[in-house]
Amino acid sequence: METTPTLPDNPSFNVLNIPTSDQPRLVIVGGGFGGIQLAKSLRGKGFQVVLLDRHNYHTFQPLLYQVATAGLEPDSIAGPLRRMMQSTKDFYFRLANVNRIQTEERILETSLGQLRYDYLVIATGSRTNYFGQEENFGKAFPLKQVPQALDLRSQMLQSFEKAVISSDLNERKELMNFVIVGGGPTGVEVAGALGELKNHVLPSDYPDLDFRQMNIYLVEGNTRILAGMSEKSGEKALRYLKRFSVNTLLERTVTSFDGHQVVLSDSTEIPCQTVVWAAGVRGNVFQGLPEEAIDRGRIKVDSYNKVAGLDRVYALGDVAKMESEDFPQGHPMLAPVAIQQGQLLAKNLKREQKGKTQIPFQYKDKGSMATIGRHRAVVDIGKIRIGGIMGWYIWMFVHLWSIIGFRNKLVVFWNWVWNYFTYDRGTRLIIRPYIPRDNVEKG
């Protein structure tokens, strides 16, 4: 592998067509929360910035579950990356995957060809973690990307269309049972949204189906849900889920799923065709990084987001494992961490150029929250715990505030108002096969 011919550091031979610049070239891999925050914070700070992403849009992942459950249109939660960086000087976006890094030569091997960097920031985020059981759960639906959310939405709606005409009792069970694996925020929010669909939306669309037969199971290996939040909020969430007819099965894991039946660790068998996999994520790492820099799928960084043992290479957000006294297992994989690291890294890069000392990262915890269907959410802010309808209002405000772009804010707001008053879902389109599953699984 070391014999791969390297590009001469000659700007005229540049397959990605990025002009030479008198500013050093900083390449950001990944247009998630961390990557775009960094790109924005670096505006006019003396770097040529090249952003690579395999999609041409940023995904507002906290609302992906609403796309999957027909509450929002995909375009509302995605921001075209080129628009977000419009009129930024010496900035270049390229639609590309990174396969490998050659750290010695400072070269990235991308799907478009090789690219030289002066500085590199790895902000590739996280991918679905099957804990080495990809084969057992290849038929489960992950929920990390827009195409996956659309695929899950179509699968769910198709299940009811099939259930309507099914006279086989067992098949009907398979079609109307939904199993969600993982009791973190994504799993809880999907379960709550499905519960709301069951109680309020679907019965009027499918008057010939008996929705008492629709069962939603949330399976969590731990003794509680929302392990990242306070115990009080976890308990509250459990109660809210119950109210939305979700069966939460704690201290159990899923051992197999063949497309028709889920088997749990206590041998429970659930006939089911739709399994949502929200059990875990791991860092999205490409090849060529030194082995000692990788720890459980994440890249080890110091408190300045610098990758251990490499020069001018940084990692931030979900993919970065920054240990500290408060977070001995690394910081949580949350959007605020990525955003704050992006902000600080931009500042530190500038300070480095000026010969100033670096500022170590200090996470400002803005709190965490999860919503469970209509009128219910749990919110932890510092020592404060808020639940119920008040939590729900806070949840909505924070998400509307954070979503990128004035246009998206209004479209999302309008959809929520509509859904709230009409108990309707605008976006019940079955468009399948949306994208070959194998293609989106990667990453």
Next chain:
Amino acid sequence: METTPTLPDNPSFNVLNIPTSDQPRLVIVGGGFGGIQLAKSLRGKGFQVVLLDRHNYHTFQPLLYQVATAGLEPDSIAGPLRRMMQSTKDFYFRLANVNRIQTEERILETSLGQLRYDYLVIATGSRTNYFGQEENFGKAFPLKQVPQALDLRSQMLQSFEKAVISSDLNERKELMNFVIVGGGPTGVEVAGALGELKNHVLPSDYPDLDFRQMNIYLVEGNTRILAGMSEKSGEKALRYLKRFSVNTLLERTVTSFDGHQVVLSDSTEIPCQTVVWAAGVRGNVFQGLPEEAIDRGRIKVDSYNKVAGLDRVYALGDVAKMESEDFPQGHPMLAPVAIQQGQLLAKNLKREQKGKTQIPFQYKDKGSMATIGRHRAVVDIGKIRIGGIMGWYIWMFVHLWSIIGFRNKLVVFWNWVWNYFTYDRGTRLIIRPYIPRDNVEKG
């Protein structure tokens, strides 16, 4: 084929799971403008209504071109069929294709199985017409369905992403040339929208591309565009297109397209990877209809929409060929014709039950229109011709008025206001492969 075993007319053996009813069963094939109008008009009129469609949504086709050119989200121009017919008694929707009819036994062969009918209304609309040259134009993009529009949108955006990194001058030409075949309303509106993207939207997204190199060609075999409208409007539209940098090539047809080059009938060669096929449509007919009922791909009907030679079988909208003094070649394939025929057919079916005489169809021409980019449209209403910004306002009002559902109206309106003031397009997501092309081509 005649030996296909037929279902006994026994309601207990019913693979589509539609209950028996004391009302006669009327099956509508196709949830387009005609089909849904009929279904709505038949509410409470003494029929069990079964609606079949291969999508679970109605497509507002007049705005498909805006989805293809990143102006609107697909969900805004689609209405879920189940929602549209909510709380209608003795109404059943099934997601199914119809492959064949057995007229003797009154049975439809669908993708779900066989279905008996008492009355049948064929409202299958039209499909892309390649005039027998499917092989030559298999790589062109049709524009009749939502997945096709999304596919075209991704193709267009991918072309610019590729052009940015292309150093091959000819490849860059291929990527930045767009050929639209057919100078009817769809072709004209796509060309105008691409012209607006070229002039106002794309340059700020792709500052490293020179958009003077983007060429839009509209190819029309006739001596004029918009042949269905007045000469004056055709000429005006031609001028507007010029203003939006569209090269209209009249009296020429496309003879081949290999994915990289278009050849015209006068031997002009245009390097081009994206060809939009808007050259024509034909009726969407399934098998088993008597040969004498089919005329140039449409189903011949009398002035009551009754299919020639068949009992209790009707066709309406694009698929129906109803000749009259004013329309010796059949009525135009337009939404208002389908809607008016749906309304009248519901009335006539009711009159038949009461033993009253049937009312022959009389088309009320509400006028026709086409928009060409920002601020420009041509409108013919009776003898009145309106163009320019006044026409544009009328065009917008009529389309907002006609689109189904209050939610869609507001979302579309908001998107238009946003696009207008910001010269922005919210929906520039590349999500490909959206759907295998072969699958959506059918119909």
